[in-house]
Amino acid sequence: xxxxxxxxxxxxxxxxxxxxxxxxxxxxxxxxxxxxxxxxxxxxxxxxxxxxxxxxxxxxxxxxxxxxxxxxxxxxxxxxxxxxxxxxxxxxxxxxxxxxxxxxxxxxxxxxxxxxxxxxxxxxxxxxxxxxxxxxxxxxxxxxxxxxxxxxxxxxxxxxxxxxxxxxxxxxxxxxxxxxxxxxxxxx
Amino acid sequence: xxxxxxxxxxxxxxxxxxxxxxxxxxxxxxxxxxxxxxxxxxxxxxxxxxxxxxxxxxxxxxxxxxxxxxxxxxxxxxxxxxxxxxxxxxxxxxxxxxxxxxxxxxxxxxxxxxxxxxxxxxxxxxxxxxxxxxxxxxxxxxxxxxxxxxxxxxxxxxxxxxxxxxxxxxxxxxxxxxxxxxxxxxxxxxxxxxxxxxx
Numbered sequence: 001x002x003x004x005x006x007x008x009x010x011x012x013x014x015x016x017x018x019x020x021x022x023x024x025x026x027x028x029x030x031x032x033x034x035x036x037x038x039x040x041x042x043x044x045x046x047x048x049x050x051x052x053x054x055x056x057x058x059x060x061x062x063x064x065x066x067x068x069x070x071x072x073x074x075x076x077x078x079x080x081x082x083x084x085x086x087x088x089x090x091x092x093x094x095x096x097x098x099x100x101x102x103x104x105x106x107x108x109x110x111x112x113x114x115x116x117x118x119x120x121x122x123x124x125x126x127x128x129x130x131x132x133x134x135x136x137x138x139x140x141x142x143x144x145x146x147x148x149x150x151x152x153x154x155x156x157x158x159x160x161x162x163x164x165x166x167x168x169x170x171x172x173x174x175x176x177x178x179x180x181x182x183x184x185x186x187x188x
Numbered sequence: 189x190x191x192x193x194x195x196x197x198x199x200x201x202x203x204x205x206x207x208x209x210x211x212x213x214x215x216x217x218x219x220x221x222x223x224x225x226x227x228x229x230x231x232x233x234x235x236x237x238x239x240x241x242x243x244x245x246x247x248x249x250x251x252x253x254x255x256x257x258x259x260x261x262x263x264x265x266x267x268x269x270x271x272x273x274x275x276x277x278x279x280x281x282x283x284x285x286x287x288x289x290x291x292x293x294x295x296x297x298x299x300x301x302x303x304x305x306x307x308x309x310x311x312x313x314x315x316x317x318x319x320x321x322x323x324x325x326x327x328x329x330x331x332x333x334x335x336x337x338x339x340x341x342x343x344x345x346x347x348x349x350x351x352x353x354x355x356x357x358x359x360x361x362x363x364x365x366x367x368x369x370x371x372x373x374x375x376x377x378x379x380x381x382x383x384x385x386x387x
Binding site: 081082084085109110114115116118119121122123126127 | 329330342344345348349351353354355358363364
């Protein structure tokens with residue numbers, strides 16, 4: 001019928017065609033609820049990133065107090081061997097697809113504690129798979145947002161069926177003693 | 189209601205309990221050295237006596253005297269009690285030493301309940317057995333931890349629950365020896381230890 005194809009026809013204009021996965025990925029990418037999980041001074045930077053100046057809320061990132069409502073776990077701070085089991089439990093309680101950002105030198109590799117400490121876990125990736133590493137001691141909120149933007153790329157290409165990239169992303173940067181410090185020129 | 193100076197206080201305690209000695213720490217702070225067997229008598233006196241009235245155990249800590257600087261090598265573990273009287277506004281420090289092999293000190297948790305947590309910490313980190321403690325178990329390290337980390341001859345673990353301590357390929361020059369590491373070569377006696385360095 002010719003009449004139904006006219007511009008302004010209600011049936012035509014209210015339909016958007018897309019793949020389900022793309023639509024879901026778009027939704028997930030723009031609502032990365034994160035688990036508030038701060039164990040050391042990186043947590044201060046994480047809170048700062050959630051505050052009004054950096055305001056990750058505008059990226060759809062709302063802090064959640066329970067892993068069951070969270071898509072993203074930002075491991076912000078030193079993880080001891082005693083705490084590592086708790087991290088693993090929290091991660092297991094998150095629903096798929098779940099993402100992990102390792103924030104700061106301690107979560108990446110033990111940081112300043114890696115040599116002399118008997119109790120600190122040298123890298124949270126020994127217990128949970130990490131998608132993005134953010135160097136810094138602690139990383140600035142800009143670096144965290146940089147890492148989140150990289151993670152959003154991964155969330156966008158994530159498909160329900162298919163392989164998920166095992167290769168982690170590392171935020172680049174460079175002058176901090178225990179890791180990178182994006183947002184500053186490297187020291188000579 | 190007057191605060192007692194240390195000398196009077198020490199004289200009072202020494203007269204009441206034999207074996208208590210007055211000593212000075214390296215920075216000149218006087219303290220009472222108490223034999224472990226007399227600790228409970230001293231503590232009860234300090235707590236109950238009308239002229240002493242030490243109603244607060246401000247801190248209870250300890251240290252390993254092995255490799256301790258400026259004293260002859262000792263195998264003792266020292267437990268230090270910092271007491272304060274809110275009513276009389278005076279303070280005193282006690283030190284008790286226990287040999288590493290049979291490291292036993294009576295618990296003062298019946299006199300100052302605050303000692304329950306402090307003694308658990310010292311047991312956890314230094315391995316001092318407090319007899320009479322209501323529930324002496326680890327407070328900081330996990331319950332299945334091996335060893336007492338603040339002992340100076342503590343051997344660092346190589347792994348915990350199958351998770352290795354160091355990252356793959358990670359090596360630190362001069363790092364503490366871990367379980368499974370080769371025995372260190374004996375250092376020549378002539379070589380003086382680096383000043384201020386880690387033991």
